[in-house]
Amino acid sequence: MLIAMKSLLQKAEEGKYAIGGFNCPTLENVCAIIEAAESLNKPVILSFPQVHEQTVPLTVIGPILLQAAKAASVPVCVHLDHGSTIEYIEKALKIGFNSVMYDGSRLPFAQNLANTKKVVELARSYGADVEAELGGISGDEAGIAAGGDTSSKLTDPQEALQFIRETGIDSLAASIGTAHGFYTEAPKIDFARIQEIHDRSGIPLVMHGGSGVSDEDYAESIRLGIRKINYYSYMAKAGVDGVKQLLDQKDVKYFHELAIAARAAMAADVREAIMQFNP
Numbered sequence: 001m002l003i004a005m006k007s008l009l010q011k012a013e014e015g016k017y018a019i020g021g022f023n024c025p026t027l028e029n030v031c032a033i034i035e036a037a038e039s040l041n042k043p044v045i046l047s048f049p050q051v052h053e054q055t056v057p058l059t060v061i062g063p064i065l066l067q068a069a070k071a072a073s074v075p076v077c078v079h080l081d082h083g084s085t086i087e088y089i090e091k092a093l094k095i096g097f098n099s100v101m102y103d104g105s106r107l108p109f110a111q112n113l114a115n116t117k118k119v120v121e122l123a124r125s126y127g128a129d130v131e132a133e134l135g136g137i138s139g140d141e142a143g144i145a146a147g148g149d150t151s152s153k154l155t156d157p158q159e160a161l162q163f164i165r166e167t168g169i170d171s172l173a174a175s176i177g178t179a180h181g182f183y184t185e186a187p188k189i190d191f192a193r194i195q196e197i198h199d200r201s202g203i204p205l206v207m208h209g210g211s212g213v214s215d216e217d218y219a220e221s222i223r224l225g226i227r228k229i230n231y232y233s234y235m236a237k238a239g240v241d242g243v244k245q246l247l248d249q250k251d252v253k254y255f256h257e258l259a260i261a262a263r264a265a266m267a268a269d270v271r272e273a274i275m276q277f278n279p
């Protein structure tokens with residue numbers, strides 16, 4: 001069933017757990033994520049990042065995400081990840097996405113704040129919720145930029161409070177020591193920063209770059225206020241490994257066999273992640 005991000009995150013806040021936000025650049029991702037969430041009877045977020053427009057157009061995959069959410073037996077939110085322009089965000093809202101992220105983190109603070117305000121106003125007119133980013137989380141969702149570069153600009157708690165208050169966003173993507181892509185060295189998570197921003201702002205925090213964080217670090221981050229974890233790289237790699245394994249075992253002639261192998265491997269990986277975030 002399609003559920004608003006606000007109510008998903010509210011329940012996560014009360015239950016002190018996190019919900020996985022999983023990117024869906026292919027149909028195999030969509031099916032794997034729903035299969036994993038249903039098998040555990042847990043809520044999940046289907047995300048589409050703007051950088052994957054090159055993989056599949058939003059206008060094609062967007063309605064599929066919504067249909068998958070509506071047909072699921074568990075609560076599902078459909079979310080636009082890292083929207084960089086208001087035009088693109090409105091395209092997602094028109095399709096029916098009930099949550100959008102605006103990422104103006106590379107802009108100067110005042111510009112990011114002004115644009116985020118506009119996005120909040122727009123999203124509200126569609127009844128959708130807004131996540132925004134402050135600070136800088138290096139890399140991107142397509143693995144194009146330097147993955148694993150943890151030299152991100154960490155979110156300043158004081159700026160975060162002003163940003164949250166003035167924009168009226170529902171959740172904040174905070175830069176707390178994680179990065180997008182595969183880590184070349186273990187991320188050093190700034191737990192005190194998570195706690196300070198969460199406790200002072202009272203809104204759910206989002207961890208980007210969730211692949212490759214240790215079990216202990218997930219648990220501690222969630223204890224301190226992370227309520228949504230964006231997880232993609234490891235799921236994507238699990239899909240590749242599933243395909244490689246099948247190709248090693250037999251002489252595959254049909255592409256759909258690869259798709260099925262990828263889906264099964266990704267569903268198993270997503271299951272593990274959901275159990276970690278929401279035991």
Ligand SMILES: [Zn+2]
Nearest residue numbers: 180208209230
């Ligand atoms: Zn991200």
